[in-house]
Amino acid sequence: MAALEWQLGTVTTIQTETPKTKSFFLALPKWMGHRPGHHIDLRLTAPDGYRTQRSYSIASAPELTGQLELTVDLIPDGEVSPYLHDVVMQGDLLELRGPIGGYFVWDVSLGGPLLLVGGGSGVVPLMAMLRHRAAQHSTIPARLLYSVRTADDVIYRDELARLAGAGSGLDVLFTYTRQAPAGWTGYRRRIDAAMLNEVIKPFGLAAKTYVCGPTLLVESVANLLVGMGQPAERVRTERFGPTGS
Amino acid sequence: MAGLISRGFLGRRRPPEVEKRLPPGQYLVTDFPVLSAGPTPHTPVDRWSFRIEGLVKSPVSWSWSEFQQLPTETVTVDISCVTKWTKLDTKWKGVTVDTLLKNVEVDPAGQYVMAFSDGGYTTNVPLNELTNGQGFVAYEFDDKPLAAEHGGPARLVVPHLYFWKSAKWIRGLRFMDRNLPGFWESLGYHIHGDPWKEERYSGD
Numbered sequence: 001m002a003a004l005e006w007q008l009g010t011v012t013t014i015q016t017e018t019p020k021t022k023s024f025f026l027a028l029p030k031w032m033g034h035r036p037g038h039h040i041d042l043r044l045t046a047p048d049g050y051r052t053q054r055s056y057s058i059a060s061a062p063e064l065t066g067q068l069e070l071t072v073d074l075i076p077d078g079e080v081s082p083y084l085h086d087v088v089m090q091g092d093l094l095e096l097r098g099p100i101g102g103y104f105v106w107d108v109s110l111g112g113p114l115l116l117v118g119g120g121s122g123v124v125p126l127m128a129m130l131r132h133r134a135a136q137h138s139t140i141p142a143r144l145l146y147s148v149r150t151a152d153d154v155i156y157r158d159e160l161a162r163l164a165g166a167g168s169g170l171d172v173l174f175t176y177t178r179q180a181p182a183g184w185t186g187y188r189r190r191i192d193a194a195m196l197n198e199v200i201k202p203f204g205l206a207a208k209t210y211v212c213g214p215t216l217l218v219e220s221v222a223n224l225l226v227g228m229g230q231p232a233e234r235v236r237t238e239r240f241g242p243t244g245s
Numbered sequence: 246m247a248g249l250i251s252r253g254f255l256g257r258r259r260p261p262e263v264e265k266r267l268p269p270g271q272y273l274v275t276d277f278p279v280l281s282a283g284p285t286p287h288t289p290v291d292r293w294s295f296r297i298e299g300l301v302k303s304p305v306s307w308s309w310s311e312f313q314q315l316p317t318e319t320v321t322v323d324i325s326c327v328t329k330w331t332k333l334d335t336k337w338k339g340v341t342v343d344t345l346l347k348n349v350e351v352d353p354a355g356q357y358v359m360a361f362s363d364g365g366y367t368t369n370v371p372l373n374e375l376t377n378g379q380g381f382v383a384y385e386f387d388d389k390p391l392a393a394e395h396g397g398p399a400r401l402v403v404p405h406l407y408f409w410k411s412a413k414w415i416r417g418l419r420f421m422d423r424n425l426p427g428f429w430e431s432l433g434y435h436i437h438g439d440p441w442k443e444e445r446y447s448g449d
Contacts, residue, residue: 004449
């Protein structure tokens with residue numbers, strides 16, 4: 001297989017999604033396309049040649065050609081995300097290669113029903129799947145269970161509401177783990193068995209499930225799903241962050 | 246693509262003695278991230294066994310308690326994940342592949358090994374990169390039983406390769422006459438995976 005070549009993306013737009021999350025749109029000279037759920041490697045080089053790399057999920061659908069959207073959470077004591085958030089401007093060049101990852105991917109050819117469970121910025125690769133699904137005018141039944149601390153932490157709020165419009169076949173369910181908005185009547189706790197049972201009920205054991213988020217959330221959700229009888233090979237996971245230990 | 250300087254990027258330098266232990270493109274972590282493609286299997290040790298099969302004269306299998314009787318070694322090694330993190334001085338206790346192979350006669354053609362795990366995960370490693378103390382089946386991390394999310398009850402540890410080669414939830418080694426790709430190796434990751442050569446993906 002040919003090597004994944006590094007290429008230079010030009011930052012065309014920077015969008016503030018939440019107080020700690022920004023999206024970066026990069027125009028790419030020779031992007032080969034990707035599948036929803038893929039990620040890229042980003043490489044930064046300092047003047048003395050020091051380099052570091054990070055992986056970021058692609059937020060955009062493959063239908064958005066010639067460019068990629070990366071949505072990046074600010075990790076205040078991090079090395080790369082503060083640079084992206086506070087230094088990078090429109091017109092800057094960012095070096096990246098990809099697409100990478102062949103397992104945590106979904107496209108309409110895989111069918112459904114599609115159950116997506118995201119925690120925090122774990123929603124990013126799931127959003128690529130939902131955007132792709134909409135771009136394909138697919139009505140494959142889909143549900144997104146999205147765990148956030150507060151309403152301020154919801155990434156893609158308006159777009160998710162649009163995607164889940166009448167007749168779309170998509171339901172978006174939020175759970176607020178720290179503070180729910182005033183008047184909220186939905187979930188307001190960490191994802192647990194009772195919640196998953198309710199969310200997965202319309203799909204039963206047929207669901208194709210993708211879980212992405214902090215390790216503790218993913219471990220817990222994946223274990224609960226298997227405990228509920230979901231076949232392990234239909235539960236695909238992507239984890240980030242420490243174990244908490 | 247040489248020549249690009251990321252405008253305004255200075256980077257975070259570690260002390261030189263740390264920096265020199267970080268393979269190219271890696272960054273230091275002090276926690277222990279978890280990366281797995283699916284749910285964590287939870288195999289009770291009374292249903293666990295470890296098997297050596299494939300191109301061997303006769304397959305051999307150990308129960309958990311038999312495996313515990315095998316001589317162990319404790320090693321402290323640096324580990325690097327292809328997702329870019331490197332963790333220094335991780336302490337493992339386990340049984341070396343050398344020790345396991347004392348119990349089996351490998352066919353001379355069996356120069357390649359497929360490690361296989363609960364949950365269906367596989368990864369391939371050439372035999373000559375598992376012997377001479379390079380690979381072991383670990384069941385303790387930091388003096389404690391290996392947690393399930395980190396691969397317990399037992400995982401392969403091959404510290405000189407990217408950590409996806411260190412198969413979690415390992416259940417055995419299958420000897421092969423060809424270097425067939427395992428799970429990630431079939432999905433675009435490098436067939437070999439040496440962090441110091443930055444063999445992350447096919448073609449690297």
